Each structure stands twice: as structure tokens, then as C-alpha cells.
Amino acid sequence: MARIELKGISKSFGAQRALRDLDLVVEDGEFFVLLGRTGAGKTTTLRVIAGLEKPDTGSVAIGNRDVGGWTAAERDVALVLQQYSLYPRLTVRGNLEFPLRSRVRNFSEEEIAARVQKAAQTLQITHLLDRKVERLSGGEMQRVSIGRAIVRQPSVFLMDEPLSALDAKLRESLRVELKKLHSDLGATFLFVTHDQVEAMSMGDKIGVLQQGRLVQVGTPADIYERPLNTFVARSVGSPPMNLIDGQLSGGMAEIGACRLPVRAAAGAGQAVTFGVRPENVVLESGAPGEARIFDIEDQGVIKVLSMDMGETRLHVTVPAGTHVARDEVVRFGWKPERVLTFDPQTGVNLALA
């Protein structure tokens, strides 16, 4: 059992407050992704769980036991870092054996060899075992670093942006492998990233972190479709959700001169910020909205249009076959049931407030 529970964690570095009263629960066997920008406190959260950083206040429990007084070694967690942290001057095998040869563990030579072999097979690095780690590529290094984490068979894996230093192709394939690894091992994974694609594609659950506070926790679908506020709304999805200021009255959004139908009822009769994802905006002749196309980005499967509706810049995704030209004036509508309303001052999702 390796449920992770953080309660009321605060941590400051000098005047800088990294974490503010953070509560977080990662269920046993869950793939939990912490999503946040640089400086949001993601890494600090990981380090607090790993025992590398002592929180100023609050408690950390792993497997329902308070581990506040435990050292990193006693917590039985594995940590994979962005900079790999491979032990220099050793071979890949030496690195994989390292955690098995420490004083607290007494593995037989056969056991060590078997575990190293298994980890190497899982990560497809068997052919690299006798190579020095200095001679590996970035992707291979990260595999070894993950391998070093799995040989110990810990119940908790903490990963601090492990894919960020890799190129796009490698990132994609390792993403798939990590997910498979998670389902094979059945261990608890806590994965930290600033990349919303990683968060959306890997996480069973996503926690969105903003300035040391956990803003929202939910499944990727929750986060994507029912964001708690505009910050979360714009954290996931690419291009991000469009936010348009207007007035909601009588089931119609009044934006400048045009009126578009909206299903949401919250915030009726007042100024609101409408949120609509690019894929929920549709180009239609005779539709109520009108905008001028500013830029077209052809991504193969889809085209991403940037268009100006008065002062507001909108992002719209359309099938790649759509014929549009720059500076063309088009008419658009949206899917009324997919439009969210936010408080223009606080950014809170009015439907969930």
C-alpha cells in the first residue's frame, strides 16, 4: 500500500513561499500528474515527499504512516530527475546495481544480477549494460535512470520532469513506455511536469499547481471540460481556451455587437467571461459571429486559425481541408452546450462556484 497524503504543507525558501498550505492525496497505484509552470512548487512537493526537503508545517504520510521524521532512505521511494543523476565513472550495470548494493540491503549476487537483467529488459537497455554512462545518449540515460528506480521495486515513484530534456519523438515513445511500466508495476506514480500534453496523456489524475497552491485535482477530462477557473482552463489544451468578455442575458452571449446562444445559466444577467475551446468554435456561413482571419497554421490533421473579433483574438481549429485565406472575413458560431462562464474579476467558473 502506498497512498501518499500531504496535509497542510507549507515551505518557504527565505522570503520565497514555495508551497502554501498544500493538501494532496495520491491513491495507491495511481498515476498522478502535478501540472504547473516553473516556480509553481512542483519540484518542492516532490522533494518534500521524497524526504529531501523538510516542510515548515504540515504532515507527509506514505502508506498511511506518518513519515515526517523519516530520512529519504527510509521512505522507500524512487526518484527520477530531469538531469538523470547517473553515477559517473560507472557502467550502466554499475548504476543499476548501485541501489541494490547499499548497506541496508543484503541481496545475493544472483538476486542482483536477476533484477538488473529484468530491469534492463523492461527498458530495452540490455545491450548497453557494460557501457559507461558518459557514452550514452539522452534517451538512453533517462532509461538507465528509470531502470535504477525500478530495480529496487519501490512502492512509490517520484518523477521530476523526466522527459523534458529529451527531443519530441523520444518523449512520445517514453511517454507510452512509462504508462506501460506503471500498469505493469502497479506502483504509485507521482509525475511532475509543465507540459500539458504529458499531463493529459499520462495522468489518471491531474493536479494543477499555481504559486504553491493546488488549484484543482481531477481526471484529465474533468480538468479539460470542467476547469475550476480560467487559470486551469488555460493550463490544458493547445491552443488554449478562448476567453471572451461579454454579457450573458436570456440565454444569449452578447459580445460587442453579436449575440451567440449559450446553454450555461450561471452568471445570467451580468458581465461574464465566456470560455470556449478552439475545437468548439465552428465556421458557418450565416452564423452570428464575425471575425477576420489573422493567421493560419496548418498542422496536417487540423488547421489552427487565429482570428480577430473586434479587439479579441480567437483560436479556432478546423479540419485541414477547410478553405480559408488570410484576411478573409468569416462567420462563426459555437457549440452552445460547450461554452463555460467565468467571473470576469476572480476567474472562477460560475457553474462550479
Add this chain to the structure above:
Amino acid sequence: MADVMTRLEPNTRAAARGLSDLSIRNLFIIPTIAFLIVFNVFPLLYSLYTAFTDYRASTSAPANWIGLANFRDLLSDPFIWRNFTITAKYVIISVTGQVLVGFGLAMLLNRPIPLKGLITTLLLLPMMLSPAVVGLFWKLLYDPSFGIINYFLGLGKFEWLADPQVALYAVAIVDIWMWSPFVMLLSLAGLSAVPKHLYEAAEIDRAGPFYTFFRITLPLVAPILMIAIIFRTMEAFKTFDHAYILSTQPTTELIAIRLYKMAFLEWQTGMSSAFAYIVLIVVVAITNIYVKYLNKAKAR
């Protein structure tokens, strides 16, 4: 017009700078080369020549070429071999001591402690003193009747420098005291270059302090430590000042002291040149062995 410009340009450029690149280059290089030739290259070659003669700087008698006689006499002289043995023992004791003390101090300083900068500076002071001065005041410290060392260690009238068995250690202790800071300084640079995240990874991997030290710290610091050892060995080999001042025992007669006596007390200039060349060859040989290890440590 254009024609005039092109013809004028090189001259005006040079004139604007005052000096051409070439003359600036010569201005910097020629004095250096002249200095090197007069003070290094010429004495080196001249002493090589005198090594094969019976030249004595104290007389006006002309030098006679005597071939390898000086080298033969030296290498068959048991007293010279004793000087070499003493020196080897001294070098091993003092370099080992410096590495242990210096690296130990560096390990202690390589952590957040209050007044770190001040402590480091104070620890570096011995290195900046003149060896002759160091020899003089350590002679006072070692003094059997009023020396502070016997007082603190409660050794009564222990003879540090007069006892032929102890004197060499006493001289080595002074060298350790003086030059450990040098090893410390280099070790500190090596230690602070070890990435912190490696230690964190090792901690997570449940490696104990000894395992971490021998598997992470030492391999990463080894090359720079090796450089410190090379420098210290070369220096220890030519130790003269403080050893000469501290003790006149035959058991502390290091090569440099013997060489000094031969050259400037006995005036055997030719013989001492030959001796100096033998020492040079030994030091170069030892350094080469070290450099080989250094390259190996770096390649690993």
C-alpha cells in the same frame, strides 16, 4: 580617388594604432624569450656541460672534461643512496599526511558552516609564509625545554629534533602543516564541483556515507586530487629551507641539503651539477607515472 584610398589605407591604419601587430607581438615576446634563455635555458645547458667536468667554482682552474666519472662516483656512493632513501621516506610521509589532512579539511569545509570564508582564509595562511621563517619558529615550537608543543602534549623534555629517529618526522610534520592547505584548496574545488543531485540520488538509493564517498565523491575528485599530489611530490622532493634550518641530523639530510652542501660548502660544482641532473631525472620519472594515473583517472 578610390585608388588613392587603397594605397593609403594600410599606412594610415598602422599609424592610427601607433604600432603594427608584428611589432607589438615582438615587444611582448622578445623580452620573455630573452629572459628564459638567459636565466633558464643557458644555466640548464651549462650545468649539463659542467656535470661532465671536474669544474670547481671556487678556483680559477680550468674545467677538465671527465666524461661520466661524476655520475659513476655519485651512483656508487652509499651516502648518496642514503640521501635518496631519506628523501623518499620524507616525501611519502609528508605527501600522505598532506593529502589526508588537506582532503579531510576540505570535506569538513564543504558544507554550510558559519564563518566559512574566514575559516578558509585562516587555514590558508601557513601556505603564504616563507619556509625559512616557518623553519625558525617551528624550531622554537619544538624546543624541548620551552617549546609549546611539548607543553601541550605533556611530553616533558621530548627531543623532537635532536633524536635522530624522530627528526625526519618532525621535519615532515612542519611540511604537512604548511602545505595541507594547498591540498585542501584543490580538494575543495573538486568537491564543490560534484553535482548535489548525485548525493540526493544516492540518499534515495539508500547508500551509506562510506559507499557514497567511495563511489561518488572520490572518483569525481580523484583527478584534481592527483594534480595536488603531483605538485606536492615535486615540491617535497626539493624541500630545503625549513629542513635545513630545523635539523642538522644526518637522518634528515634530504637530497636538496646534500646538494647544497656539495655545491656551496664543498664547491664540487661539476659533481653537484651531475647530482642535480640525477634528481631531475628521478622527479620527471615519478611525475610521469603520476600523469599516467591522472589520465587514467580522467578517462574512467
